[in-house]
Amino acid sequence: MALWTLKNTKILVVDDFAEMRSMLRSMLLAYGAEDIKQAANGADTIALISKHNFDIILCDYNLGESKDGQQVLEEAKHLNILPLSTTFIMVTAENTSTMVMGALDYQPDAYLSKPVTKNTLQTRLKKILDKKEFTKKISIAIDNKEHTKAFKLCNEEMASQPSLRLELLSLKYEILMATGDYDSAEEICNEVLAERDIPWAQLGLAKSYFSQQKFSETAELLEAIIETNSDFVAAYDLLSKTQKKLGDLQGAEKTLINAVERSPKSLPRQRELAKLATTNKNHTVAERACRDAMKIGKHSVLKKPDDYVNYSQALITNNKSKEALRVAGNIKLVFKDNDEAQLQAEICKSTIFQAQGDDTKAQAAMDTALALYQSNSALTSSNAGIALAKNCLKYGREEEADAIIKDIAKNNHENKAVLDEINQAYKAAGLANKAEEKIAEAIHEIAEINNEGVKLINEGKIAESIELFKKAAKALPQNHVISLNTAQSYIFLMKKEGASRKNINNAMFYLETVKDIDAASEKYHKLMKNCREIAQQADL
Amino acid sequence: MNSNIPPKKLDFSTIIASSVHDMKNSLQLLLGTLDEIIDEHPVDAQSGAKILRAQAEGRRINDQLIQLLTLYKAGNTQHRLQSHEHSVDEFLQELYVEHQAVLAQRSIELSVKCDEALQWFFDRELLKGVINNLITNAQQYTNNKIQLSAVINEKRLLLSVDDNGPGYPETMLRCYNAEDEFTPGDSSAETGGTGLGLFFSATIAHMHKNRTQCGFLQTSNEGIDGGARCIIALP
Numbered sequence: 001m002a003l004w005t006l007k008n009t010k011i012l013v014v015d016d017f018a019e020m021r022s023m024l025r026s027m028l029l030a031y032g033a034e035d036i037k038q039a040a041n042g043a044d045t046i047a048l049i050s051k052h053n054f055d056i057i058l059c060d061y062n063l064g065e066s067k068d069g070q071q072v073l074e075e076a077k078h079l080n081i082l083p084l085s086t087t088f089i090m091v092t093a094e095n096t097s098t099m100v101m102g103a104l105d106y107q108p109d110a111y112l113s114k115p116v117t118k119n120t121l122q123t124r125l126k127k128i129l130d131k132k133e134f135t136k137k138i139s140i141a142i143d144n145k146e147h148t149k150a151f152k153l154c155n156e157e158m159a160s161q162p163s164l165r166l167e168l169l170s171l172k173y174e175i176l177m178a179t180g181d182y183d184s185a186e187e188i189c190n191e192v193l194a195e196r197d198i199p200w201a202q203l204g205l206a207k208s209y210f211s212q213q214k215f216s217e218t219a220e221l222l223e224a225i226i227e228t229n230s231d232f233v234a235a236y237d238l239l240s241k242t243q244k245k246l247g248d249l250q251g252a253e254k255t256l257i258n259a260v261e262r263s264p265k266s267l268p269r270q271r272e273l274a275k276l277a278t279t280n281k282n283h284t285v286a287e288r289a290c291r292d293a294m295k296i297g298k299h300s301v302l303k304k305p306d307d308y309v310n311y312s313q314a315l316i317t318n319n320k321s322k323e324a325l326r327v328a329g330n331i332k333l334v335f336k337d338n339d340e341a342q343l344q345a346e347i348c349k350s351t352i353f354q355a356q357g358d359d360t361k362a363q364a365a366m367d368t369a370l371a372l373y374q375s376n377s378a379l380t381s382s383n384a385g386i387a388l389a390k391n392c393l394k395y396g397r398e399e400e401a402d403a404i405i406k407d408i409a410k411n412n413h414e415n416k417a418v419l420d421e422i423n424q425a426y427k428a429a430g431l432a433n434k435a436e437e438k439i440a441e442a443i444h445e446i447a448e449i450n451n452e453g454v455k456l457i458n459e460g461k462i463a464e465s466i467e468l469f470k471k472a473a474k475a476l477p478q479n480h481v482i483s484l485n486t487a488q489s490y491i492f493l494m495k496k497e498g499a500s501r502k503n504i505n506n507a508m509f510y511l512e513t514v515k516d517i518d519a520a521s522e523k524y525h526k527l528m529k530n531c532r533e534i535a536q537q538a539d540l
Numbered sequence: 541m542n543s544n545i546p547p548k549k550l551d552f553s554t555i556i557a558s559s560v561h562d563m564k565n566s567l568q569l570l571l572g573t574l575d576e577i578i579d580e581h582p583v584d585a586q587s588g589a590k591i592l593r594a595q596a597e598g599r600r601i602n603d604q605l606i607q608l609l610t611l612y613k614a615g616n617t618q619h620r621l622q623s624h625e626h627s628v629d630e631f632l633q634e635l636y637v638e639h640q641a642v643l644a645q646r647s648i649e650l651s652v653k654c655d656e657a658l659q660w661f662f663d664r665e666l667l668k669g670v671i672n673n674l675i676t677n678a679q680q681y682t683n684n685k686i687q688l689s690a691v692i693n694e695k696r697l698l699l700s701v702d703d704n705g706p707g708y709p710e711t712m713l714r715c716y717n718a719e720d721e722f723t724p725g726d727s728s729a730e731t732g733g734t735g736l737g738l739f740f741s742a743t744i745a746h747m748h749k750n751r752t753q754c755g756f757l758q759t760s761n762e763g764i765d766g767g768a769r770c771i772i773a774l775p
Contacts, residue, residue, distance in 0.1 A: 017565060019569055020565060020568060020569070023568065023569060023572040023573075026576060027572065030579060062561055093560060093561040093564040111622075113664075113665045114565065114568045115564060115567045115568035115571050115572070115598075115602060116568065117571055117572070117575065117595075117599075117638070118572070118575045119634070119637050119638065120634060123630065123633070123634055123637070124634075127627070163627065163657065163659055166625055196661060196750050196751070197750070197751065229620070231620055
């Protein structure tokens with residue numbers, strides 16, 4: 001019997017072939033495992049992971065018709081049901097490097113290639129678990145946002161575990177990026193790249209350039225990476241994002257088309273392509289990407305009503321209103337318990353009937369939508385809101401339209417694209433002045449909240465200012481200026497009364513909500529730096 | 541308006557990939573079942589030897605399968621390595637465990653010489669196929685010893701398979717590059733093999749790249765007591 005044992009280890013074996021599962025099971029039993037559960041498809045796997053805390057998950061990449069192992073991993077991470085203590089091992093039949101290059105952010109702890117013999121399983125498993133054990137403390141600290149502590153742990157391990165050097169450097173890089181210290185993150189990547197072109201460091205260097213807003217350099221670097229490694233799909237994603245920043249929307253779309261060809265199963269990628277193609281008015285591409293996004297999301301918890309709405313809109317644009325109607329009908333079925341989705345479905349239907357020239361049905365759907373909107377005005381999608389406002393304008397319900405767009409404008413008062421869209425919708429209805437008036441009102445109201453908050457801070461009433469901004473942020477979750485000011489209030493509080501873990505997390509929470517919004521970047525970066533320095537000084 | 545996504549087509553590589561998946565599953569069941577037989581039923585030495593032999597052949601099929609797929613893909617320039625950092629000693633020990641028993645039956649002593657702390661970047665599965673090939677070769681010509689060893693020299697990992705047989709014939713002593721033309725049987729009249737194994741090994745070595753450097757394969761008669769030595773050099 002082996003010295004090493006899997007006794008007291010909870011294991012999950014995932015494979016679509018029953019024989020394969022029982023084969024792996026009997027190998028694990030031979031090493032003392034007692035608690036082994038099995039799953040044959042993605043849905044069962046997710047259900048089991050959410051119920052049990054597994055120590056080891058052995059998951060086959062190819063799961064037949066249902067989602068593949070990579071999708072299962074991504075979904076589990078998104079759902080936050082995969083604890084850092086779980087070792088996730090992907091079992092593959094082939095060297096699937098495309099899969100690896102596409103999913104740098106969601107990598108398993110290790111890959112095992114079939115056939116897995118009893119001996120290899122033991123030696124590899126032991127090694128993988130040992131390595132996991134060494135980095136576990138660091139991962140947990142990162143997860144708890146205890147960045148200063150995590151960084152110290154990295155340095156300690158580096159001294160005692162030279163064989164984990166690269167692993168630890170990549171963790172350090174992550175910590176530096178999470179705390180907004182892009183210069184140091186760049187240094188780490190360069191240190192690694194001086195020895196060898198390792199994918200995470202290549203992409204990491206590009207990410208650090210991007211975060212420092214050096215967009216031309218980022219694009220140049222990514223193009224060079226793709227030139228030597230045309231399967232590096234994660235590099236395409238970032239390149240497209242960079243091209244967008246540089247104003248090259250056609251280029252950004254083309255890049256994503258190339259990425260989708262190599263790795264079609266990513267939901268965020270298809271969504272982004274759909275968005276770009278819609279903006280560029282490449283309607284065929286848009287329709288296909290919308291359809292693929294909807295299909296990929298179908299059996300995933302990541303699906304959103306927007307996927308259906310966008311597909312339905314793309315179909316209308318391409319004069320396929322019958323199909324569009326069917327998709328809109330599906331929203332109601334698929335998202336039965338989601339109020340906002342029901343509302344979006346009605347907006348969709350109203351738009352479709354209008355396109356078909358059926359004003360009676362269009363107005364009926366609009367009335368239902370308005371009733372839903374007024375009973376529960378949570379409409380996070382500005383697209384859907386503007387669509388509803390357009391319908392209202394068309395059928396003379398100006399007052400309702402005004403209320404809707406004012407809400408949207410308040411949530412997006414610095415988002416030029418959204419404000420432009422509102423202006424265009426009103427201009428088309430011959431009410432250009434009205435739009436400007438409503439937008440000005442919204443901007444004024446936001447300014448008043450901000451002034452009030454700043455006044456409270458100046459008077460030393462920081463707790464009151466936090467309350468004010470928190471309330472405003474709750475009502476206007478998408479308004480990044482409000483979110484940033486909320487974070488800033490927490491930082492003021494810590495500067496005055498000292499740092500605490502709780503308030504660092506509070507500030508970071510609001511900072512994270514604006515992470516992807518560009519207009520805020522200057523202030524965002526400044527606040528990130530403040531937050532980092534406070535945490536470092538207090539050793540938190 | 542024109543940037544259409546090209547329609548998907550079912551090409552030969554998709555068919556191959558899918559068949560390989562099935563075949564690998566079968567091999568998994570085959571090798572696993574043999575393991576189970578050994579575990580569940582006490583077998584006499586003779587049957588035990590036969591099972592070991594069957595397992596070794598199963599692994600060879602797997603190596604050939606990987607070899608076939610890799611060469612096919614390399615020809616289509618669609619193959620990329622999956623280079624990760626591995627412990628070299630652990631890698632060689634894994635090979636030792638797989639071959640030792642079978643070699644012992646033929647009275648061949650297998651040994652491993654490697655610094656425990658040695659780490660390097662390579663595609664584990666492909667390189668395993670290469671070393672397996674070289675071991676299979678060596679066992680045909682060795683007197684009674686085969687040694688696997690690894691050192692780092694001038695920023696290259698040198699993996700070496702040595703034996704104490706008569707050594708390579710003069711015509712086979714050289715540095716092999718993947719660019720070399722492969723003609724079945726040409727370099728192998730003396731060896732009895734097709735030469736495909738060496739060609740495959742050189743191709744895999746060459747596919748390992750770091751910055752501007754590529755890997756290569758070198759044969760010599762500096763093995764044990766002047767026996768054959770085959771070195772895989774990886775940057």
